[in-house]
Amino acid sequence: FIPWKKLYHRYLKREDWALQRVEQILQEFSITKEQQGCVLGLVRLVSSTGPRVDPSGVLQILGTHPLFPKAQLCVLRKFPDLQSKPGPEKMWAVVAVMVLFSDSVRDIQKLLECFGSPRSKVSVLEVTEVLHCMATLLFAMRDRSIPISNRIHYNIFYCLSLMENASGIVQPLEEGRVDLGSRADVKLTHEQQRILNHKIEPGQTVKIMAFAGTGKTSTLVKYAEKFRELKFLYLAFNKAVAEKGKKVFPRNVTCKTFHSLAFGSIGRHYKDKGKLNFSKMSVYSISFLLQSRKGQSLFIRGKLVSKTLENFFSSSDEEICEEHTPLWFKNTHGQMELMSREEKKISVEEAKEIWHNMKKLDGDAEKRYKMTCDGYLKLWQLSKPQLSGYDAIFVDEAQDCTPGEL
Template sequence: MKLTEEQQAIVQSEGNIKINAVAGSGKTTTLLTYAQARPQQKILYLAFNRSVKLEAIRKFSEAECHHVEIETAHSLAYRAVVRGSRFRIQQNDLTTYQIKEILNLKPKGEALSEYVLAGHISRCMRLFCNSSERKVQELDYLATVSGEEAHEFVKKHYDEIIHQTRLLLAKMNRGEVDITHDFYLKKFQLHEPILPYDCILFDEGQDASPAMLDIFMRQDHAIRVIVGDTHQQIYRWRFAINSLEQVDNFKDYYLTQSFRLNTHLSKLAEAVIHYKFLFTSNLNINIAGVGKHRKSQVKATIGRTNLALLVKAIDMLVENGEIESVYFEGNFSSYTYAQDGGSIYDVLSLYNDYKQGIRDKLIRSMPNMDALETYAEKTDDAELKTIIEIVKKYGRKLPYLMKELKQRHLADGEKGKADMIFSTVHRCKGMEYDEVTLLDDFITEDSIDKLFRDEGSAVADALTEEINLLYVAVTRSKNKLRIAEKLLPKDFDVPPTHHIQVIKPPKVSKKENKTTAIPQFRKSQPTYANKRWTEKEEDELVAMFNSGTSIEDIASYFERTKSAVYFRLKKLGVIYD
């Protein structure tokens, strides 16, 4: 393909450079051409994650660019630290319960304090392993904690958290505890390795871990190229930093033409970034949309949170029957599990006071839902909070709803055939779709303005990331974007085009106030005692009974007597005398 002037300048550059590339600007193609122009050099391409690595391997192999090695930070670290060593890897992060047991943590006079302490030890360890610091005590962990209850707990127990984090890391280092992936990356960074390459290409630099950036910046013998998009930094919550702003003496280059976005979508993306003018004057954004896509085959719904996505999927698939097949980016089960390992079904069992149905040891240790909610607040566990909200919203209907979603979920190879693809922004980063619908759980201009007026510069970083989330979501579309009216910038004039469809707020009548995907149990007296059961009602009846809903609640829902429900279940062969 013919290169743009911006791409050509990068390919012909010399020395260390950093490239700020807008969404869909062909940065992988640019890096590939850059490497092709240097066939005598041994080049390392550092990919953001495994899926990006595999895609890059495919593209570089097809171009016969065999002098380029493609790795992730973790694959480099694994080869240097783990292979041939005594270390055993913990495939998932240690759970709160495991940490409590390993360190023999005891209650501190507060309910669940040993579990809350373990949760913060886990998070503090992740912070250290991703940082450039050499000692745990050099961290300022308290500064990373949000949520009033969590902040108060950490402030009170700070020394204990730091001490126990050091003990846990020491146990890993001695081989007494299986190590995490973050641990061996940290150990790699502390070794100060010299990488045997003439040139290193560092992709997705806006979301680099400080540990990996420290390794990259030590490679003074090599030409270094760092590429990313400042406005796509969305992993600050995972302790990532925008390395494009951290590196000095690297010549600046830009890729401002987007081959994905058309003119209308690029203007909207620019307008979203302009939200940042509400709290900063230091802003540089220019996107030239040159995309010519016309297809609307692959459709996606993108939300900020798992909760909003699951509610929307249930609404479209189960209640309204708008779609028949779905695909969730990043594996459907990941939307129903907390980072600590507890599942939506564990929380549901606790909600139903069915302790024997709880597999996760931490959740099983909770006396009730109130205790679990207190734990989630004190640890500021966003994923667990989401699961609690879903369970409280749907209750005993949840197993039936999850079963429906799983049965209609297509395999990875069939993704493009799904009636609708669902994804959070984080899971679809780097992806693109013909048509995108945004849920309305993103930040709005009014919210940004109010938060900054109330809180000032203390919330600037958090607001920046929220705006970036909306920007990344908007820029996933190649052809058409459906967006809620409240998410649009106030000074953005929607062009008369099919490429942007504004979703007006729904009109809710006084007679109708649906808040869940399946109507709430009705409270009126039985009025359909003698009415024939429809096939649809029978299917729903069986599903509710099998999911653990009581006959009393089923009777209330269908507005029938308990005996009518009982005898219908008996006739259907679901229950026996």
């Protein structure tokens, strides 16, 4: 949801797609060295791509900026066709010219302060996208030896850099609940604030990528607080994290683990029948379920079947197949061997037999084939559950999710 910023940084990295896209834009708006007055094409681009907002109130706020009168006069003379348009095209053209007229970083900072006014209907994110648009094209123009001062790009770049490294104070959580750091105030970075400015749409996936301890969960807490009219489901991998989430998140968030969802739908039936094993099936117990084969160790085969089942449970596949078998195994001499096609076939057959019996709620009087937690999670995944009642789902540490969980 920040296309111009992404394009800017990809262009700086000289990615092929970005280079082609920028060249296409330059040609489309006649921003070439051969075109006289090509800077006007840049203004035209900004005026046509700026966010669609009511310009009346914003123009009044911009009127307090020292560069506004000169920029407005320039647009009036150079772009007479924009005067009759009721939309925001004229406003964004004025903004673009103000940036081009800027003598210092402070001029652009004052411009951002105008948009930060409570009367402004333009978000800071929308303005920074316009600035990234201009920065991208200005940098590309310099690449093509189009005569334009590098100072303008520097002013934009430096101003954006100052913004992104600044922090803002947000209000504490609702009374009776605690924040993640047990502090009265939580500081959000500019990156976190941009996430809060984005309202999730149905069917949309948003990834928050950051290092451990940088505030990903804090961002989700603040997001849920901002959009209190929405209902969220927060999914964690273990019970301790989910329980902590119940104390941290506002009341429009339900906190659960993946396994608790699956248990409520599938696992509880096996528990009621006494067929639930809350730990993994051990290699030792699996080896007792296998038939003896000449020249093969039951314990080694138990390892192969255990790994095959584990890979199947983690996958999004509906049936056990040879792709779930391990590639290598350690033989009775402790040496690594590549699994043969025949060994793979045997492991698949044995894993299928065990899985078939694990799924049975009745008919296993000795209860040798108990359902495991990963097993009922797999059954829940195969049932294609519909998590109705929630507007969005927060997945904690989503990078660690298996294909089956996703």
